[in-house]
Amino acid sequence: MDAQVHIVGLGAITAIGNSVNECLTAFREGRSGVGDITFLNTRYRGSVPVAEVKLSSHALAARAGVHHDTGRSVTMSIIAAQEALNDAGIDHLSSFRVGFVSSNTVGRIDMVDEFFTRFIEDQTKGRLRHVFDHECGGVTQAAADHLGIKDFVTTINTACSSSANAIAYGARLIRNDIIDIVVAGGTDALTKFTLNGFVSLMLTDKNPSKPFDQNRAGLNLGEGAGYVVMVSEKMLAHCRKGPYCTLRGFNNSNDAFHDTSSSSEGTGPYLAMKNALAKANLAPADIDYINLHGTGTENNDITESAALQRLFGDDCPPISSTKSFTGHTLGACGGIEAVFSVLAISEGIIFPNLRFETQMEGSSHIPATTFVSGQTINNVMSNSFGFGGNCTSLIFSKI
Amino acid sequence: MSIFIRSSACLSPQNTFGENSLGTEIIEHRETWLRPIEPDYSKLIDHKALRRMSHVIRMGVATARKCLDQASVSMPDAIMVGTAYGSLESSSSFLISTIERNEEDLSPKEFMQSTHNTVASQIALSLKCHGHNNNFGHKGFSFESAVQEGIMLLNDQDAASVLVGGIDEMTDTSFAILSRLGLYKRNPVLNLDIFKSPSKGTIGGEGAAFFFLSKKASPANLAELVGIQIFYKPIDGREIEQRIENFLKAKGIQVSDIDLLIAGKNGDPKNDQVYENLAAGIFRSTPRACYKHLCGDYPTSSSFALWLAAGIVQSGLVPPVIKDGNAATRNPKRVLIYNCYLGSYHSLMLLSDRKES
Numbered sequence: 001m002d003a004q005v006h007i008v009g010l011g012a013i014t015a016i017g018n019s020v021n022e023c024l025t026a027f028r029e030g031r032s033g034v035g036d037i038t039f040l041n042t043r044y045r046g047s048v049p050v051a052e053v054k055l056s057s058h059a060l061a062a063r064a065g066v067h068h069d070t071g072r073s074v075t076m077s078i079i080a081a082q083e084a085l086n087d088a089g090i091d092h093l094s095s096f097r098v099g100f101v102s103s104n105t106v107g108r109i110d111m112v113d114e115f116f117t118r119f120i121e122d123q124t125k126g127r128l129r130h131v132f133d134h135e136c137g138g139v140t141q142a143a144a145d146h147l148g149i150k151d152f153v154t155t156i157n158t159a160c161s162s163s164a165n166a167i168a169y170g171a172r173l174i175r176n177d178i179i180d181i182v183v184a185g186g187t188d189a190l191t192k193f194t195l196n197g198f199v200s201l202m203l204t205d206k207n208p209s210k211p212f213d214q215n216r217a218g219l220n221l222g223e224g225a226g227y228v229v230m231v232s233e234k235m236l237a238h239c240r241k242g243p244y245c246t247l248r249g250f251n252n253s254n255d256a257f258h259d260t261s262s263s264s265e266g267t268g269p270y271l272a273m274k275n276a277l278a279k280a281n282l283a284p285a286d287i288d289y290i291n292l293h294g295t296g297t298e299n300n301d302i303t304e305s306a307a308l309q310r311l312f313g314d315d316c317p318p319i320s321s322t323k324s325f326t327g328h329t330l331g332a333c334g335g336i337e338a339v340f341s342v343l344a345i346s347e348g349i350i351f352p353n354l355r356f357e358t359q360m361e362g363s364s365h366i367p368a369t370t371f372v373s374g375q376t377i378n379n380v381m382s383n384s385f386g387f388g389g390n391c392t393s394l395i396f397s398k399i
Numbered sequence: 400m401s402i403f404i405r406s407s408a409c410l411s412p413q414n415t416f417g418e419n420s421l422g423t424e425i426i427e428h429r430e431t432w433l434r435p436i437e438p439d440y441s442k443l444i445d446h447k448a449l450r451r452m453s454h455v456i457r458m459g460v461a462t463a464r465k466c467l468d469q470a471s472v473s474m475p476d477a478i479m480v481g482t483a484y485g486s487l488e489s490s491s492s493f494l495i496s497t498i499e500r501n502e503e504d505l506s507p508k509e510f511m512q513s514t515h516n517t518v519a520s521q522i523a524l525s526l527k528c529h530g531h532n533n534n535f536g537h538k539g540f541s542f543e544s545a546v547q548e549g550i551m552l553l554n555d556q557d558a559a560s561v562l563v564g565g566i567d568e569m570t571d572t573s574f575a576i577l578s579r580l581g582l583y584k585r586n587p588v589l590n591l592d593i594f595k596s597p598s599k600g601t602i603g604g605e606g607a608a609f610f611f612l613s614k615k616a617s618p619a620n621l622a623e624l625v626g627i628q629i630f631y632k633p634i635d636g637r638e639i640e641q642r643i644e645n646f647l648k649a650k651g652i653q654v655s656d657i658d659l660l661i662a663g664k665n666g667d668p669k670n671d672q673v674y675e676n677l678a679a680g681i682f683r684s685t686p687r688a689c690y691k692h693l694c695g696d697y698p699t700s701s702s703f704a705l706w707l708a709a710g711i712v713q714s715g716l717v718p719p720v721i722k723d724g725n726a727a728t729r730n731p732k733r734v735l736i737y738n739c740y741l742g743s744y745h746s747l748m749l750l751s752d753r754k755e756s
Contacts, residue, residue: 105514112494113497124579128579128580136515137536137537137540150630150632152631153631154540154544155537155544156533156535156536157535157536158516158533169548172555173551178547192502193493197510200505201510201511254529256524268529387516387520389523389524389532390516390532
């Protein structure tokens with residue numbers, strides 16, 4: 001039953017690049033995507049930094065080949081998913097069963113905002129096209145229709161771990177022979193709704209975030225989309241190039257502690273990592289790099305560190321949070337960081353964790369701070385933890 | 400290895416909570432929004448926790464707990480929830496606050512509860528369940544995606560038991576918007592008469608249904624969940640028929656083996672054409688039933704249909720109120736649910752009366 005699921009295509013759009021290659025260049029150059037708000041219309045412009053994708057909504061729509069009023073979450077989804085499909089280069093795609101498992105956390109609530117501004121004054125007002133089909137499923141549907149995928153289409157939403165769960169679900173669909181090919185990952189646009197939510201929870205840093213640092217002061221919200229294309233073993237013959245790696249293990253465990261914060265001993269993160277290793281039939285010592293959830297909030301980083309300590313002891317492999325470059329992209333981060341994790345294996349990369357200066361009190365963990373490539377990286381773990389105690393770890397392995 | 404429905408629980412606009420079947424007292428509603436009949440939540444949920452819960456969370460946690468009680472288990476290995484709209488009430492209330500207060504002095508409570516996976520995570524929190532916890536929000540595939548995952552987790556041996564639910568709430572806001580979008584009939588009708596009314600639109604509903612699934616054979620199982628399949632935007636009626644026939648064939652049966660079809664007709668003549676075509680086509684000799692006049696139409700209403708089907712298979716009784724057409728059926732052993740949500744989202748779920756492998 002545990003047949004291998006192969007990663008054959010990658011696509012990403014983030015604040016540090018509009019394609020996988022552009023993101024890689026930014027990592028090499030140590031160039032963060034965090035900065036002042038330029039596109040989002042909010043009172044926090046100039047006071048709360050974010051990691052915006054550096055294209056206007058119109059430019060994104062033009063690039064995706066859709067109507068200019070489509071919404072950023074959909075256009076970014078199309079751009080990254082199409083890149084992943086092109087990268088996979090599967091011949092006669094339409095003769096196979098193709099699935100699209102995509103995540104997002106707030107749908108097109110940025111457009112619903114316009115509707116509600118008029119609707120709350122008069123329930124007969126507000127343009128219906130600013131609200132119709134704008135729930136989470138509507139985003140996936142619009143992207144799937146544009147990509148021409150229809151054999152299995154669904155949306156997963158477990159807050160910040162959403163797209164890691166989408167990738168695990170996609171892998172199960174292949175293992176259970178329900179589809180042959182899956183494009184899995186997620187997308188999320190920066191919105192006033194989420195920005196205000198995180199500000200109200202006092203979880204946003206007024207400066208670029210410092211994941212895993214003693215003086216961290218919160219996260220920077222980001223936006224983007226990231227997808228992997230996965231296929232079964234028998235499909236490899238139809239791919240124009242060899243696979244990057246396999247998705248060898250995955251696990252979803254729940255912290256069951258609090259709505260929005262994790263337990264001090266990091267039960268959920270620990271269980272997710274431990275059980276993902278068990279599913280991959282690997283030992284902690286086999287992991288060569290961990291792409292952290294590493295949001296930069298007081299609570300996440302210290303509990304993730306506690307969970308790492310519990311599982312890896314004093315022999316923790318290199319770790320880093322790429323959110324220091326891309327911001328926290330919520331429903332997209334599991335997908336985006338899966339793309340980076342696959343690159344870690346194929347290019348032998350350890351990604352740097354920007355702005356780290358001081359080790360956290362009560363933690364033994366010092367993240368990697370410089371970009372290195374050409375390393376031998378056989379197994380990479382990618383962590384994604386979300387509100388509701390939802391913790392998911394993925395393990396990618398060299399073939 | 401077969402997968403069985405060990406227990407179910409359903410909170411709906413009918414007297415279904417804590418029951419395995421509809422019973423004889425059918426609740427009539429003369430509205431285009433069928434509101435659920437709520438249990439006394441304080442008997443099911445800790446008072447302190449209850450105070451903090453929004454409507455959809457109450458419905459979800461109460462129904463999930465009732466389902467576990469019915470199976471006499473305290474902890475599932477995994478929880479998965481399908482909800483198209485998630486926490487509508489909290490989402491719109493936080494959104495409206497950001498507009499009205501011009502992004503200042505917002506309370507984080509609404510934002511926290513607006514998170515789409517709040518029902519699934521609150522169930523985990525209330526049970527202290529550290530197992531797999533997932534949430535699907537994809538229109539008419541939300542519940543089906545969750546059921547599909549439950550089946551895969553059991554097949555992959557990553558769980559020995561799963562708690563799967565479908566849930567959606569309606570709010571004044573969503574009702575106003577969906578009405579303006581033309582989903583519902585313009586004038587109130589008696590819910591039991593929606594199939595007689597030629598007017599456009601359907602009636603809305605809300606509710607929750609949960610199922611405890613495992614591979615354990617037991618005379619206490621309600622039914623076997625033989626399979627599920629979703630298909631999206633089929634090209635024409637011929638493709639729909641082919642998809643249904645292929646699904647049955649893969650399970651080793653054919654249309655004539657189906658003792659009862661439960662279809663998702665919703666009283667909107669345009670929407671129901673797909674069902675009429677099938678009733679005149681491959682299902683012309685199959686006894687048929689429908690359910691949306693009892694619970695209203697909403698994206699996860701197929702979870703109500705699954706609850707209904709499990710009760711029918713277990714009891715052998717088909718409530719007269721759901722019958723569609725005159726074909727007699729007694730002691731149905733195989734029940735097929737076919738739902739088509741908003742013309743695009745088609746799903747099939749097949750149950751049998753087998754309780755042991």
